[in-house]
Amino acid sequence: MAVEIPKEKWTAQVRKVTIGATSEEGGTRAKTLTVGGESALPFLHYEGSFPNKPALAVEIRDRKPDDWSPLLLDALGETAEDPAKWAQAAEAMGADLIYLVLSAATADGNPNTPENVRAVVRKVLDATGLPIAVVGPGQAEIDNELIVPAAEEADGERVLLGVCEEKNYRTIVAAALAHNHLVQSKTPMDVNLSKQLVILINDMGLPLERIMMDPTTGALGYGIEYGYSVMERLRLAALTGDKMTQQPMIVDPGAEAWKVKESKVGEGVPEAWGDWNRRALNWETLTATTLIHSGANIVILRHPENVARVRKVIDDLSSATT
Amino acid sequence: MALTGLEIYKLLPQTNCKDCNYPTCLAFAMKLAAKQADLADCPHVSEEAKTKLAEASAPPIRLLELKGSEGEFQVGNETVLFRHEKTFFNRCGVFLRLQDSLSADELKEKVAEADAYHVDYVGIDLYLDGFAIEAASGDPKTFGAAVAAVAEKTKRPLILLAATPDLAKAGIEALDETRPLLYAADADNWEAMAQVAKEAGLPLTVRAETLDELADLTGKIKEAGVEDLALDPSLSGYLDSLHKLTSLRRLALKENFRPLGYPVITFPGSTESVDAAILAAEQIAKYGGLIVLDEFDPSTLYALLVLRENIYTNPQKPIQVQPGLYEINDPDENSPLMVTTNFSITYFSVANEVEGTGRPAWLLVADAEGMSVLTAWAAGKFDAERIAKDVKTFNVADKVPHHKIIIPGHVAVISGELEEELPDWEIMVGPREAVDIASYLKSMWTT
Ligand code: SF4
Numbered sequence: 001m002a003v004e005i006p007k008e009k010w011t012a013q014v015r016k017v018t019i020g021a022t023s024e025e026g027g028t029r030a031k032t033l034t035v036g037g038e039s040a041l042p043f044l045h046y047e048g049s050f051p052n053k054p055a056l057a058v059e060i061r062d063r064k065p066d067d068w069s070p071l072l073l074d075a076l077g078e079t080a081e082d083p084a085k086w087a088q089a090a091e092a093m094g095a096d097l098i099y100l101v102l103s104a105a106t107a108d109g110n111p112n113t114p115e116n117v118r119a120v121v122r123k124v125l126d127a128t129g130l131p132i133a134v135v136g137p138g139q140a141e142i143d144n145e146l147i148v149p150a151a152e153e154a155d156g157e158r159v160l161l162g163v164c165e166e167k168n169y170r171t172i173v174a175a176a177l178a179h180n181h182l183v184q185s186k187t188p189m190d191v192n193l194s195k196q197l198v199i200l201i202n203d204m205g206l207p208l209e210r211i212m213m214d215p216t217t218g219a220l221g222y223g224i225e226y227g228y229s230v231m232e233r234l235r236l237a238a239l240t241g242d243k244m245t246q247q248p249m250i251v252d253p254g255a256e257a258w259k260v261k262e263s264k265v266g267e268g269v270p271e272a273w274g275d276w277n278r279r280a281l282n283w284e285t286l287t288a289t290t291l292i293h294s295g296a297n298i299v300i301l302r303h304p305e306n307v308a309r310v311r312k313v314i315d316d317l318s319s320a321t322t
Numbered sequence: 323m324a325l326t327g328l329e330i331y332k333l334l335p336q337t338n339c340k341d342c343n344y345p346t347c348l349a350f351a352m353k354l355a356a357k358q359a360d361l362a363d364c365p366h367v368s369e370e371a372k373t374k375l376a377e378a379s380a381p382p383i384r385l386l387e388l389k390g391s392e393g394e395f396q397v398g399n400e401t402v403l404f405r406h407e408k409t410f411f412n413r414c415g416v417f418l419r420l421q422d423s424l425s426a427d428e429l430k431e432k433v434a435e436a437d438a439y440h441v442d443y444v445g446i447d448l449y450l451d452g453f454a455i456e457a458a459s460g461d462p463k464t465f466g467a468a469v470a471a472v473a474e475k476t477k478r479p480l481i482l483l484a485a486t487p488d489l490a491k492a493g494i495e496a497l498d499e500t501r502p503l504l505y506a507a508d509a510d511n512w513e514a515m516a517q518v519a520k521e522a523g524l525p526l527t528v529r530a531e532t533l534d535e536l537a538d539l540t541g542k543i544k545e546a547g548v549e550d551l552a553l554d555p556s557l558s559g560y561l562d563s564l565h566k567l568t569s570l571r572r573l574a575l576k577e578n579f580r581p582l583g584y585p586v587i588t589f590p591g592s593t594e595s596v597d598a599a600i601l602a603a604e605q606i607a608k609y610g611g612l613i614v615l616d617e618f619d620p621s622t623l624y625a626l627l628v629l630r631e632n633i634y635t636n637p638q639k640p641i642q643v644q645p646g647l648y649e650i651n652d653p654d655e656n657s658p659l660m661v662t663t664n665f666s667i668t669y670f671s672v673a674n675e676v677e678g679t680g681r682p683a684w685l686l687v688a689d690a691e692g693m694s695v696l697t698a699w700a701a702g703k704f705d706a707e708r709i710a711k712d713v714k715t716f717n718v719a720d721k722v723p724h725h726k727i728i729i730p731g732h733v734a735v736i737s738g739e740l741e742e743e744l745p746d747w748e749i750m751v752g753p754r755e756a757v758d759i760a761s762y763l764k765s766m767w768t769t
Contacts, residue, residue, distance in 0.1 A: 001541070001581065003533045006572040043564055067678070138757065220625060221443065222674065223667040225632040229406040260674060272441035274621025282625040286603045290629065293607055313600055316560045
């Protein structure tokens with residue numbers, strides 16, 4: 001019996017977004033990263049085209065974080081002491097994008113400064129040829145204060161700036177407009193809110209080709225199902241022609257998975273949780289791969305081993321022949 | 323796919339005799355299509371029509387039931403491709419595979435350990451669904467003894483991985499009063515395997531390399547009298563699994579293609595160069611039915627069982643947390659008291675942040691009908707009255723004589739009203755986002 005494989009006919013595709021600029025494009029990056037462009041649900045090669053694989057961003061910090069799991073800090077070792085070394089290590093891990101997160105305070109407890117931010121951004125740009133993202137610590141006022149100098153310092157590099165949220169996006173978008181960058185538009189797990197913020201940012205004059213959509217996710221066990229379903233719904237809407245849902249999606253399984261108890265804590269937890277290191281690695285990897293299946297175009301990761309682990313899955317899923 | 327009212331009407335006697343208590347056959351047909359009437363109410367319907375209607379109303383993915391000497395397991399009956407469309411109903415099974423090449427003692431030890439595995443996830447007890455025993459020896463006697471040894475240590479459902487009729491029979495004979503799944507019939511042995519399954523009244527797995535061959539085989543086996551089937555589409559990695567399982571689910575749901583409307587069994591550990599945990603996770607999200615693991619490793623099993631729980635949660639009914647006063651990091655009478663809602667994500671993000679600070683604290687989870695802070699406040703489910711009521715209901719004053727309560731920054735506007743409701747309390751306004759709790763407590767709470 002010849003079974004006819006059912007195929008969906010989609011009418012639209014995900015928008016292509018390119019992060020980073022080479023010297024011809026006014027920047028200094030050795031390569032750029034393009035995501036999006038697919039015209040079917042993730043990896044269903046038989047009913048659409050997939051010009052770009054999902055990409056891996058690796059999070060680095062402007063200084064060694066105080067609150068990361070010891071497992072992560074052990075794995076990173078000395079590289080976590082210096083953003084330039086960290087960026088190079090991330091490149092060696094196989095990152096497609098360096099995701100630099102700025103801290104609210106310096107190591108001695110003083111507020112982070114625009115001068116320090118400029119220096120760090122410069123260091124990272126000099127240390128790697130990869131495209132970069134620069135995002136603030138996630139507190140509106142501080143974010144604005146730190147992202148503007150970062151945008152200036154990286155003028156023309158087509159950096160992904162963030163994080164734009166409904167209550168705080170104007171300053172960051174203005175910085176992106178002024179210095180030829182892109183922005184990350186983040187909304188709390190809701191299809192309509194995702195669309196709205198993209199519209200607001202676009203209304204300020206930033207082309208859709210320069211907006212990455214971050215629908216937010218929870219870690220495995222901590223709300224991943226909400227993020228997963230919102231992403232599936234956004235992607236279905238995108239493929240059926242809803243224009244403002246067609247931005248490629250970036251999500252942060254690294255940060256989400258590494259802040260939960262399962263990865264942070266090794267002692268005093270149930271025995272049934274199993275070996276701490278393996279569990280923590282699984283937590284980040286399975287959060288990431290599950291979100292890749294729901295349409296993520298960029299996932300942000302933290303642990304070196306997981307970058308390799310997830311890379312292999314993406315490569316396998318992206319090979320057009322089985 | 324369900325029939326429309328008109329299609330059903332064509333199968334009815336069309337005499338409008340009203341014995342069904344509807345004015346016309348068409349009216350009755352419409353009610354049937356809407357599942358608001360029962361076909362049995364028409365005394366005149368023909369046998370042929372009955373069969374047709376029953377076939378049409380059968381679920382597109384047939385339910386498969388397995389039984390252990392105590393435990394039961396059901397899979398199938400799924401109705402959607404995406405969980406947000408309705409829900410995924412019957413959690414895919416997670417089984418552990420063991421070989422009969424192990425000695426009886428080794429088997430018993432392994433089974434006892436895995437059978438005793440329980441882990442708590444937000445109050446839900448998670449565990450393995452059962453065991454698959456493989457006749458690696460090829461010897462019926464050895465296999466029978468292994469099955470008996472396993473059954474001695476677990477009451478959960480079993481899968482008998484026995485590729486010849488003799489082996490399958492030996493496995494079946496070693497069990498009583500249970501309903502294991504037989505594995506597997508293929509192009510070479512299907513007649514004999516179907517015979518064994520039919521005689522024992524057991525469900526049978528059908529295995530083939532392609533979906534074409536698979537559909538051929540299920541048709542023949544159904545004709546031979548075995549209706550309870552599982553499919554093994556011989557998967558070879560992440561992409562093959564995604565493509566074949568997506569096609570199977572779509573064929574069943576969108577085309578109502580009966581020959582492939584059965585749950586799928588997978589062996590994520592069987593493909594070399596594939597990370598079994600990642601493939602199992604893919605199959606949990608993307609249409610796996612029975613997932614047979616090769617390793618008992620709690621650090622992987624816990625993650626997979628939690629993922630399954632998340633994916634199979636009813637999206638219309640988010641998991642709510644029981645309202646009450648929660649203890650975090652062993653609080654005492656000097657520890658801060660925070661209040662939030664009982665929406666699971668809200669609760670977990672707050673509880674998790676507080677836990678992450680390492681500081682002891684009390685968390686009052688108010689009964690906000692499972693809504694997040696802002697939604698609940700907008701809906702009037704998380705106001706001063708509600709909070710004051712829950713402070714009393716859960717005897718919070720006894721636990722925190724300091725009488726200070728920290729409310730979420732998003733509902734700062736209710737602090738005045740809350741002062742009126744709780745006159746001898748000090749109302750403190752906390753951060754808007756859970757992520758800022760650590761720095762808030764650091765600066766605002768000095769004991
Ligand atoms: S009882 Fe049957 S034949 Fe009579 S009206 Fe109802 S549907 Fe028609």
